[in-house]
Amino acid sequence: MEESTIKLTRKEQIFLTAERLFKEKGYMASSMRDIAAELDIEAASLYSHIKSKDEILETICFRMADQFLESIAEANDLYFNAEERLKMAIKSHIKILTGDLNASSVFIREWRHLNEPRLSEFKELRNKYENEFRSILQNGEDENVFQTVDKKFAVLTILSALNWITEWYKPEGEMTSDEIAENLSAFILNGLRK
Amino acid sequence: MEESTIKLTRKEQIFLTAERLFKEKGYMASSMRDIAAELDIEAASLYSHIKSKDEILETICFRMADQFLESIAEANDLYFNAEERLKMAIKSHIKILTGDLNASSVFIREWRHLNEPRLSEFKELRNKYENEFRSILQNGEDENVFQTVDKKFAVLTILSALNWITEWYKPEGEMTSDEIAENLSAFILNGLRK
DNA sequence: CCTACCGATCGGTAGG
């Protein structure tokens, strides 16, 4: 595990531990004392490295949001037709998810516990990301390659299928991350193509 | 709203209020005092009608689980070919979800906070339900109507797309529950057919 | 990074 073999700052160790606990038990059910115990220190000592429990959740959620937004910008830069853009966007999304399951789960499930104004900022980033997907579907429709569908509805359906991966994916499992990406993008493209 | 116009037992009012709060803020972030305040009574008074906070969550989760299991049994009873079975199973699933968004959200998101042994019982029911879907996909493959796919993977993908509806569906929105069911079952069937 | 501690809040009970 990274936590024990690679040298990380205490702050990063705190984030990694929190991600794991937040995924397992949820943000509200994980106490600062739980996190501290995992690191063999006292709860009060955490506050030498971080400002608050809120800060941990914020850091996790916004780091993930940034990664997702970067990856779709890259897909749009690299490709110019809708089908390849969507294929890469789906694969990158899955790569990010499976590359850090703990942080991804927190990003997907626990963002509701962000406080304002961070909560609104987060929702805005999410919306921006969904918008990029909607644009790709529109591209495909304009190119006469994709069917005419309700974009909002289609994007939410696609992203839900992708995000659910964090609920069942096991790195030791039968399917590799790439196989999942291949299957899912084929399934989705198949459903969208004319 | 049902809560004010139809006469309900106090116990049912407590469940309805809890479903709404658990959906909005999550189980852990909703206190017994929050629930009581919504009903204009003291927290201690809740305990004349229910045994514990746990009991509320259990009731919500298992009621929903029972509904889903009944609905798929009905689909299997009424139809004998895979395509019709799956179509009805999808539509019934969506009807249950949109028919009670609060309870459905709790069922989907908050079951993790069940305690043993109820947690294991719940997971078993969930697995039973997923198994019924897997059987239908197998039927379709045997009938030479559906493609050969990884059933576990396909069912999780289908259910995730269905369940995500609770995150964005608004009864006042543009799409009716039936339209969503129609679109989604067409999309899924399209992806599965040979 | 620790000891010692704070005020707030939690689920729940006793007794009426």
Add this chain to the structure above:
DNA sequence: CCTACCGATCGGTAGG
């Protein structure tokens, strides 16, 4: 259904 209350636990601070 309420008053009065319990022990436990929470996020966080002061001061070293």
